[in-house]
Amino acid sequence: MKRMSTQIAPHLARLLPDSMEVAADNTLHIAEHAITELAERYGTPLYIFDRATITRACQRYRQAFQEQYHASPVHILYASKAYISPLIAQLVAEQGLGLDVVSGGELLVAKRVGFPMEAISFHGNNKSEAELRLALQLGVGRIVLDNWHELERLTRIAQESGQRPGVLLRVAPEVETDTHRYLQTGHASSKFGFPLGNGEAQAAIECIVREGILHLRGLHAHTGTMLREVRPYQEALERLLALAVQMYTSLHWWPEEISPGGGWAVDTPEGEAAPSVELLAQACQQAMERSLASIEASLPAPTLIVEPGRSIIARAGVAVYRVGARKVTPGGITYLFVDGGMADNIRPALYGAHYTALSVAAVSREAEESVCVSGRYCESGDMLIENVALPRMQEGELLLLPTSGAYCLPMASNYNLVPRPAVILVDKQQVQVMERRETYEDILARY
Numbered sequence: 001m002k003r004m005s006t007q008i009a010p011h012l013a014r015l016l017p018d019s020m021e022v023a024a025d026n027t028l029h030i031a032e033h034a035i036t037e038l039a040e041r042y043g044t045p046l047y048i049f050d051r052a053t054i055t056r057a058c059q060r061y062r063q064a065f066q067e068q069y070h071a072s073p074v075h076i077l078y079a080s081k082a083y084i085s086p087l088i089a090q091l092v093a094e095q096g097l098g099l100d101v102v103s104g105g106e107l108l109v110a111k112r113v114g115f116p117m118e119a120i121s122f123h124g125n126n127k128s129e130a131e132l133r134l135a136l137q138l139g140v141g142r143i144v145l146d147n148w149h150e151l152e153r154l155t156r157i158a159q160e161s162g163q164r165p166g167v168l169l170r171v172a173p174e175v176e177t178d179t180h181r182y183l184q185t186g187h188a189s190s191k192f193g194f195p196l197g198n199g200e201a202q203a204a205i206e207c208i209v210r211e212g213i214l215h216l217r218g219l220h221a222h223t224g225t226m227l228r229e230v231r232p233y234q235e236a237l238e239r240l241l242a243l244a245v246q247m248y249t250s251l252h253w254w255p256e257e258i259s260p261g262g263g264w265a266v267d268t269p270e271g272e273a274a275p276s277v278e279l280l281a282q283a284c285q286q287a288m289e290r291s292l293a294s295i296e297a298s299l300p301a302p303t304l305i306v307e308p309g310r311s312i313i314a315r316a317g318v319a320v321y322r323v324g325a326r327k328v329t330p331g332g333i334t335y336l337f338v339d340g341g342m343a344d345n346i347r348p349a350l351y352g353a354h355y356t357a358l359s360v361a362a363v364s365r366e367a368e369e370s371v372c373v374s375g376r377y378c379e380s381g382d383m384l385i386e387n388v389a390l391p392r393m394q395e396g397e398l399l400l401l402p403t404s405g406a407y408c409l410p411m412a413s414n415y416n417l418v419p420r421p422a423v424i425l426v427d428k429q430q431v432q433v434m435e436r437r438e439t440y441e442d443i444l445a446r447y
Helices: 035-042 051-068 086-094 105-112 129-138 150-160 199-213 231-251 277-292 348-352 440-444
Strands: 020-024 029-031 045-050 074-079 098-101 120-121 144-145 167-170 215-220 257-261 303-306 315-326 332-339 369-374 383-390 398-401 423-425 432-433
Touching: 029 035, 029 051, 029 098, 035 315, 035 398, 035 423, 045 051, 045 332, 074 199, 086 105, 086 120, 086 423, 098 105, 098 150, 098 332, 105 120, 129 144, 129 315, 144 150, 167 199, 167 231, 199 231, 199 332, 199 440, 215 231, 215 303, 231 277, 277 398, 277 423, 332 423, 348 383, 383 398
Parallel strands: 045 423, 074 098, 074 303, 098 120, 120 144, 144 167, 167 215, 215 257, 257 303, 332 369
Antiparallel strands: 020 029, 045 315, 315 332, 315 398, 369 383, 423 432
């Protein structure tokens, strides 16, 4: 049980993992492990994931859709691009979720732990021939077709192999979303999916059904990420079902599955709370009810597929950095340099993601200054947090960034040839290394 409510502001406490607590010595602990000791043992930068938070997030999705969604069967797939490792894939499988992968590498991580292949969807806008062949070899449940070139490529491979893989057609449903333009994926100009408005989606369905080489299981859309309203999900479902009705009229084809994607938001450092998962489930129920009400009664309601990623994993992960130098500029900015930065978390530089920070060893100490938390990399844009109020921190102290579990490590690099950080998974019983810290030998071995 958390002991932080009187020491950390509620809007900040909501950003932290379920097992995070403030110990009697005023230091942060996670799953009863002192973060200072974990940092000493595993080094910094260090990414720590809380098993209990991930488990409860999976359970929350399952329970919300069991209680609020009744229009059809439902499958919940964890979007592994948010963060995947063998231990995370295993944990997701234990919670009864499927997996959404976007590369051969993510698929092989799933294979490594014996993840049920039928419960996997393989996404991506430019899957290679080798990746498609691997997906067929492993028996992936559905390959999500993104464009004509991929459709033609998979059709050829299927003909050569004599297999009939299950596919979903990704549709660009022309649904606008209120999020950063880099996070919008469902508009007419998106790089993803067959456009709906110009007839390409209809033509692709007709091509697949008439050829009969691929098994068209259903339709997929994804409108964006960090979404805080249900409208995009409802509009996507309604447009996909309207498309399905149109194709049933002309082809007598009807989808077994339908998906509005994922992208549900999480709480932000500014205090903006994410809407509940129950609200999302209710919205999907309403959209399916409205659409199915006008459909021929003999047609079965398609299985709903939802694909949460960030809302499963973001709050479960924290990043821990060690403070290095300080710099006070004539321009009035105080820089607090840390031993990580844009190579392990490029999100602030890439699309303006916001973070906050806490002192690991002096949680309740009053803020004394506003600083810019800057990384160690040779870029002026290497700013993890442009302005945050903190106690005056000295060299060697530890800084913790909440909600670092999603999209930080998957986009990590070896910029400036700096080794990538260690990643651990913790619960009260044990600490497991998910990714060991890279070494200079690892980097030099590539040359």
